[in-house]
Amino acid sequence: MVIEITDDFNLDKIINSGQCFRPRIISDNTYLFILNNKILEIKKLNHNKFKVSCSENDWENTWFKYFDLGKDYQTIRTLESKKDNFAAKAIEYGKGIRILKQDPWETLISFIISQNKNIPAIRNLIEILSREYGHLLDSKRDIYSFPNAFDLKEITEDNLRDLPKSCGKPLLQRSSNVS
Numbered sequence: 001m002v003i004e005i006t007d008d009f010n011l012d013k014i015i016n017s018g019q020c021f022r023p024r025i026i027s028d029n030t031y032l033f034i035l036n037n038k039i040l041e042i043k044k045l046n047h048n049k050f051k052v053s054c055s056e057n058d059w060e061n062t063w064f065k066y067f068d069l070g071k072d073y074q075t076i077r078t079l080e081s082k083k084d085n086f087a088a089k090a091i092e093y094g095k096g097i098r099i100l101k102q103d104p105w106e107t108l109i110s111f112i113i114s115q116n117k118n119i120p121a122i123r124n125l126i127e128i129l130s131r132e133y134g135h136l137l138d139s140k141r142d143i144y145s146f147p148n149a150f151d152l153k154e155i156t157e158d159n160l161r162d163l164p165k166s167c168g169k170p171l172l173q174r175s176s177n178v179s
Helices: 011-015 056-066 073-081 085-093 104-114 119-133 157-161
Strands: 002-004 024-027 030-035 038-044 049-052 136-138
Touching: 011 024, 030 056, 038 056, 073 085, 104 119
Parallel strands: none
Antiparallel strands: 002 049, 024 030, 030 038, 038 049
């Protein structure tokens, strides 16, 4: 399905904004997003046209809301830019970023993981958690859901410590009794 987005919308800026960690570029101008058990491929065709890999119903009820497309960012950007020169420069720099309506559970866990890590390390750890404890969504592309609270309820501190060290610092720091 082809959709038109006439408001501020930049997929590169969205996936590199630091607010989400699972989206990725899968080929030239094509991006993959995962929300709960839904997968979206979105390809930029031209300035305002995008090809999406979902039904019209999924677009309207899931992805339109996820990308906050009901809000007019252009108008907000224009009004706020008039208030302060410094803010205008920052707003222009961030033009195209949307405030994503992410799953609250995944956002909370991602925030906890993000402490003392950089964006590539956070992305890596989120993917490892999803692979280890989530549910397979697409075997061809090796895509897993983010684990929910019930999926993680039996995980011990040692399980978390045993996640691959390639993620950077350990997910949990051992507490020490300092006297």
